């Protein structure tokens with residue numbers, strides 16, 4: 144399954160500052176989408192872009208900060224670069240000027256620990272051709288040849304690099320991760336908790352619930368769909384032990400009380416957010432909400448994206464935070480809530 148959120152290969156570009164990582168992206172896609180000034184350290188946080196590479200098709204490129212960054216901020220950027228390794232299907236390690244040192248060795252070590260396929264691209268070949276000594280060294284240690292490249296002369300070098308990328312991208316990079324495929328195995332039972340109240344649409348389930356049921360079946364598992372007030376009695380009566388419970392967020396507290404603690408519990412929204420959004424950022428950001436205190440003065444913007452126009456639900460806790468004491472703007476419950 145693709146390491147990213149959708150069924151497109153994710154290609155990460157790694158290497159030292161100024162080696163031409165961003166330029167290589169521009170050269171590969173034939174457009175200037177990445178920022179390339181003269182100064183080093185231009186790319187800070189990993190930047191994801193959905194692009195089309197001729198000969199490969201739609202991909203997501205992840206441009207990362209230089210692995211040799213310095214200072215406190217630099218260390219933070221390096222950490223984010225390393226984190227990105229976990230979220231790509233193929234790494235391009237961009238080297239230049241025949242330099243392959245500790246930074247590169249560390250990166251390759253991380254690629255290998257993550258079982259991440261990688262290619263080594265020697266950029267700026269227009270300035271210095273890849274030396275035989277370096278070629279042999281890389282071949283001996285890693286069993287692959289550095290690929291000659293120059294972001295200034297893509298017409299000359301693109302075909303062979305693109306072919307290598309195509310050959311090295313694993314098939315799994317083209318498959319969607321699905322919703323819960325990595326949490327269950329064939330034969331597992333998944334409990335889905337869906338309130339049927341006045342907010343439920345007439346005669347059908349809402350799309351996230353349908354999608355999860357489909358995903359459960361795609362993974363050769365069994366879905367049990369119950370209303371929240373039937374969960375406890377059902378589990379006691381049948382002795383069935385689901386491996387996972389997914390509830391509508393409206394009844395999360397009731398579901399939490401009814402589902403035994405040994406069964407992991409999440410919500411349809413979280414399952415979808417994990418597939419669609421930057422879930423890592425979500426995991427890092429959410430605990431910060433708990434740190435907000437009444438009376439603290441904040442300005443923040445809550446952006447919420449919903450496929451159904453005008454029906455936007457923000458978790459109540461967030462709205463409470465917005466309403467009590469802080470400054471912010473939130474769109475929720477079909478209204479614009481503005482708090483000053």
Ligand SMILES: Nc1nc2c(ncn2[C@@H]2O[C@H](COP(=O)(O)OP(=O)(O)OP(=O)(O)O)[C@@H](O)[C@H]2O)c(=O)[nH]1
Nearest residue numbers: 160161162163164165166183184185186267293294
């Ligand atoms: N001669 C030559 N210059 C290049 C080549 N590729 C990039 N450059 C130049 O090298 C400089 C750095 O390029 P970037 O693409 O910004 O490098 P980067 O690795 O993304 O740098 P950071 O974002 O700072 O880590 C720019 O001035 C580019 O024009 C190349 O193949 N040949």
Ligand SMILES: [Mg+2]
Nearest residue numbers: 164165185186
């Ligand atoms: Mg850059």
